[in-house]
Amino acid sequence: MSAQSNSHWDRRTLLRAAAGLAVAAPLAACGSNNGRGGGGSGKQLQQYFHAYGEAGVEQAVKRYAKAYSKAGVSTQWITGADYETKLFAALLTQQAPDVFEFHPQIQLVKSGQVADLTDIIEPVKDDFNPADIASHSYDGKIYGVRMIDDPQFLFYRKSMLQKANVAVPTTLEELIEAAAKLTTPKVKGLFLGNDLHAVEAPLIWSAGAETLTAKNEIGYHTDGVVEGLRQLRKLFTSGSLLLDAPADFWDPSAISQGLCAIQFCGMWAMPVMQQALGDDLGVLPFPKVGSKGRPSVYNGGWSMFVNAKGGDVDAAKEYVKWLWIDQKQYQEDFATSYGFHIPPRTSIAARADKLKSGLPAEGVKLFNTYGHFDNIGWTQAMWSAWDSVIADCVRKGGDPEAALDKADRTVGRELKKLFG
Amino acid sequence: MSTTTTRGIARSAPAGPAKARPRQGLGANRTLNFWLFTGPFLIGLVIFVFVPIVWSVWLSFYDARFTVTPSHFVGLDNYRHMLSNSDFTGSLVTFTVFAAFIVPTTWALALGLALLVHRLRLLRAFFRSVFFLPTACSYVAAALIWKMSLFNGVRFGLANTVVGWFGVDNIAWVSNPSPPWYWLVVVTVRLWLQSGFYMILFLAALQNIPGELYEAAAIDGARRGWQTFRYITLPQLRATSTAVILLLLIAAYQAFDEFYNLITTRATWGQTPLMVLYKTALGASQDYGSGSAGAVILTLLICVVTLFQGRIMGFGRGEEST
Incomplete structure (x- = not known):
């Protein structure tokens, strides 16, 4: 094409483009749906959820949101294993969610990212599990509404233990021996997740230690924990631990597909496991480590928080109050209709019939007997430091003392920044 | 804007002569057109590249946690903090090891494929496409396939099935760093993904080598095969080789996707520089100050290495001087 015909083409296109822009600009202005109001149809809120593995949860969350009449609520369903990374990054931007689910962690409070929810929780405070209130409180204020409690423990195939003539293990050493006896060419004895991060806290508690002491000082660096790390290393190299499974610990497929005899998982996966294995299923806490230890269960879970820097904090709080405080039928549906979770509200837990008999009831018993809740002072950076401990001494075979010393430096730096 | 007369001429005149015609009064239009066409791109460049760079440099001097x-x-x-951080300095070692694996292997494989496809008489376009196709695949998707089906640790994973034929026990390819099988996984995935692209570059260069050179060499008694390849083909490909190696090094420096998905940030080995920066700035500690400082250090390093490599391999001096 010649230069001249080019400029001719330019002019016509330019005119057309200009006209197009003139038409499109106002349209674009009212069409922007960033979940931040301006839609003309009342308030708009955006909520973040990590992707639950159980079928139907996403639809349920969207159904609850749709039923809310005072604001339009859009849901971001964050898939992938790095929910916290996406959440933390989004919280710094204009596109941050108004409400989001996460775990209680003090850096969110200290950096002013989560709003004080004391006023909406206070009237029903007595109906909540006191431990859930404590784990969300700092300086007398409550920062999140617990939605579900998720105890994590070991699931085992009764028939396989019987066949191998193995008793239910009560110590980590016995668990390691059992794993060895249960291992066959086709089935591995034990699955603790591909990178073992899920058993970090249970290992600390089962060794009789704490992540942080009551004074917010390092509590995990004890001889018992060092001993536990040594034993885990032995297990890691024994050949009886399932590694690099296609799905991680939170997914029930390793045990339900017969890849392992014992799996560390959460109560959420119990319905799927029961469906696959029927009665051939038992549960046990993470066994004690060393003589001073005691069995432990990690009472994880998810809570709803309000972004303190969001566009309309009051509207967001109102929505959280409506769904996670007032709407008990939704809360019960969320806790028991998909995966199994323990409702943090006593009144709802009392009527959750599905959790009252059989294996679910045993799970609830473990939760009540051996459970440890989140410590608000134990932050994501500290979890991450412990990922490195497991990587350095259990997976790589380094010295546990050196790995813990390295974690002490990271955790110490965090504690100093948080508590002075 | 052009005048109506140019429009008339453009219609009647063929393209060739019209180009030669002197254009008056178009200077201003040219400037306008220049900005009109490059403007959107430049605005994007400023907003998405220059502003973040300047912002990052600014952040690197501040205590920027959670903000x-x-x-x-x-x-x-x-x-x-970053220079004394063993994770960050260790990541530079990881990168160096990775580059030492991936650059020569991709170079050799891409060149090998190009030579094979170049000699084909039949189905050349077909094979060219087949080898190029993996380039279109996303790194994340490929990494997940490698992790979950080819190199998973259970007995029915492809790699474990193959080693099983030789009586070898199941291997945890990624979880267990001793022996470091994870290198095999990350190197093969990238090899599969990028070799086809560099093959195309070599193929183009091969087609540009004049046939007379080979004829002259044959007359001078050069044997076909290795001798011709060593003394004719390889020297003729020097400029392309240099460019390919430079591009491969830069790509290796930027390695993130497959490491992040295969090895994950929970490990303490196999952490590339970008992963460490990601973990520092966007991960658990949200330390944008240190993350930015690391990014600045990395940028400076890339500049120095690139200049140094240009010096040694003569990139940018053109083929004549080689």
Whole structure:
């Protein structure tokens, strides 16, 4: 094409483009749906959820949101294993969610990212599990509404233990021996997740230690924990631990597909496991480590928080109050209709019939007997430091003392920044 | 804007002569057109490249935790922290090892494929496409396939099935760093993904080598095969080779996707520089100050290495001087 015909083409296109822009600009202005109001149809809120593995949860969350009449609520369903990374990054931007689910962690409070929810929780405070209130409180204020409690423990195939003539293990050493006896060419004895991060806290508690002491000082660096790390290393190299499974610990497929005899998982996966294995299923806490230890269960879970820097904090709080405080039928549906979770509200837990008999009831018993809740002072950076401990001494075979010393430096730096 | 007369001429005149015609009064239009066409791109470049770079440099001097608009100036503290951070310095070693694996293997494989496809008489376009196709696949998707089906640790994983034929026990390819099988996984995935692209570059260069050179060599008694390849083909490909190696090095420096998905940030080995920066700035500690300082250090390093490599291999001097 010649230069001249080019400029001719330019002019016509330019005119057309200009006209197009003139038409499109106002349209674009009212069409922007960033979940931040301006839609003309009342308030708009955006909520973040990590992707639950159980079928139907996403639809349920969207159904609850749709039923809310005072604001339009859009849901971001964050898939992938790095929910916290996406959440933390989004919280710094204009596109941050108004409400989001996460775990209680003090850096969110200290950096002013989560709003004080004391006023909406206070009237029903007595109906909540006191431990859930404590784990969300700092300086007398409550920062999140617990939605579900998720105890994590070991699931085992009764028939396989019987066949191998193995008793239910009560110590980590016995668990390691059992794993060895249960291992066959086709089935591995034990699955603790591909990178073992899920058993970090249970290992600390089962060794009789704490992540942080009551004074917010390092509590995990004890001889018992060092001993536990040594034993885990032995297990890691024994050949009886399932590694690099296609799905991680939170997914029930390793045990339900017969890849392992014992799996560390959460109560959420119990319905799927029961469906696959029927009665051939038992549960046990993470066994004690060393003589001073005691069995432990990690009472994880998810809570709803309000972004303190969001566009309309009051509207967001109102929505959280409506769904996670007032709407008990939704809360019960969320806790028991998909995966199994323990409702943090006593009144709802009392009527959750599905959790009252059989294996679910045993799970609830473990939760009540051996459970440890989140410590608000134990932050994501500290979890991450412990990922490195497991990587350095259990997976790589380094010295546990050196790995813990390295974690002490990271955790110490965090504690100093948080508590002075 | 052009006048109506140019329009008339453009219609009647063929393209060739019209180009030669002197154009008056078009200077201003040219400037306008220049900005009109490059404007959107330049605006994007400024907003998405220059502003973040400047912002990042600014952040690197501040205590920026959980914020990107900090107020507490800390001078060179973040730089000190990053340079004494064993994770960050270790990541430079990881990168070097990775580059030492991936650059020569991709170079050799891409060249090998190009030579094979170049000699084909039949189905050349077909094979060219087949080898190029993996380039279109996303790194994340490929990494997940490698992790979950080819190199998973259970007995029915492809790699474990193959080693099983030789009586070898199941291997945890990624979880267990001793022996470091994870290198095999990350190197093969990238090899599969990028070789086809560099093959195309070599293929183009091969087609540009004049046939007379080979004829002259044959007359001078050069044997076909290795001798011709060593003394004719390879020297003729020097400029392309240099460019390919430079591109491969830069790509290796930027390695993130497959490491992040295969090895994950929970490990302490196999962490590339970008992963460490990601973990520092966007991960658990949300330390944008230190993350930015690391990014600045990395940028400087890339500049130095690129200049140094240009010196040694003569990239940019053109083929004549080689």
